[in-house]
Amino acid sequence: MRVLLRxxxxxxxxxxxxxxxAAGQELVRSEDAVVALFxxxxxxxxxxxxxxxxxxxxxxNRRDRDAERARVSQLSRELDELFxxxxxxxxxxxxxxxxxxxxxxxxxxxxxxxxxxxxxSSLAIxxxxxxxxxxxxxxxxxxxxxxxxxxxxxxxxxxxxxxxTGVWEITLLPSGDxxxxxxxxxxxxxxxxxxxxxxxxxxxxxxxxxRTLFLQRIxxxxxxxxDLSASLSPDGQTIRGTWENHDLANGQTRTxxxxxxxxxxxxxxxxxxxGEP
Numbered sequence: 032m033r034v035l036l037r038x039x040x041x042x043x044x045x046x047x048x049x050x051x052x053a054a055g056q057e058l059v060r061s062e063d064a065v066v067a068l069f070x071x072x073x074x075x076x077x078x079x080x081x082x083x084x085x086x087x088x089x090x091x092n093r094r095d096r097d098a099e100r101a102r103v104s105q106l107s108r109e110l111d112e113l114f115x116x117x118x119x120x121x122x123x124x125x126x127x128x129x130x131x132x133x134x135x136x137x138x139x140x141x142x143x144x145x146x147x148x149x150x151x152s153s154l155a156i157x158x159x160x161x162x163x164x165x166x167x168x169x170x171x172x173x174x175x176x177x178x179x180x181x182x183x184x185x186x187x188x189x190x191x192x193x194x195x196t197g198v199w200e201i202t203l204l205p206s207g208d209x210x211x212x213x214x215x216x217x218x219x220x221x222x223x224x225x226x227x228x229x230x231x232x233x234x235x236x237x238x239x240x241x242r243t244l245f246l247q248r249i250x251x252x253x254x255x256x257x258d259l260s261a262s263l264s265p266d267g268q269t270i271r272g273t274w275e276n277h278d279l280a281n282g283q284t285r286t287x288x289x290x291x292x293x294x295x296x297x298x299x300x301x302x303x304x305x306g307e308p
Contacts, residue, residue: 072198085166096153100153106146202289203227204287209228213225221238231251235249243261258274
């Protein structure tokens with residue numbers, strides 16, 4: 032299960048306003064950049080899911096539109112055939128209005144009602160399709176803006192190979208629990224925030240010395256709950272190590288391994304590059 036942390040809209044707006052200053056100004060703190068990056072990447076992931084659902088609705092709309100147009104075409108043919116029958120039957124009566132013609136007239140009136148309803152339904156489905164296409168275009172424009180903001184923030188962060196500053200998708204073994212670490216490095220000091228399956232959330236404190244990462248997990252409910260150590264890969268894209276979980280209830284310690292992968296802009300934005308329908 033993927034765990035997502037959403038920043039309240041009002042808070043995110045204030046934060047992002049400060050993180051995208053006027054031309055010529057630079058970001059002051061990488062900590063702020065990572066918090067904003069975390070928020071934007073999460074927002075992008077949610078929006079991609081929303082876009083996927085809208086596109087699925089558009090596909091359904093296309094099928095409904097084709098089916099309704101086919102129904103309108105069929106009803107029109109049937110109406111034309113009935114009218115041809117009516118003219119033939121009307122011409123056979125002595126007074127110009129045979130019983131057969133009157134029966135066909137009733138069928139024509141019914142068929143016209145059916146055709147009118149089908150035409151209205153077809154128009155409604157077409158209108159819905161236009162609205163869905165507008166939503167998709169708007170969503171894709173929004174995704175493009177988010178992607179550019181993410182790229183700007185990513186470029187402002189320290190080099191990946193030299194720092195753990197950034198957003199990491201992590202897995203704890205043997206449980207397989209997943210989560211996200213947002214880490215900020217200043218010199219050798221590392222701080223951060225996390226969310227984990229459970230759900231659990233809290234803060235992280237530690238150091239990165241000679242590519243060896245030490246972190247203390249401080250849970251919002253449990254307090255100090257885990258110590259983690261890991262090695263940063265040469266390219267700075269992965270971390271692997273072990274953990275010790277401190278059970279504050281009975282003093283027991285459980286151990287295991289863990290791994291993290293740096294979340295890159297393309298991890299969230301690649302699906303937004305396809306063309307509009």
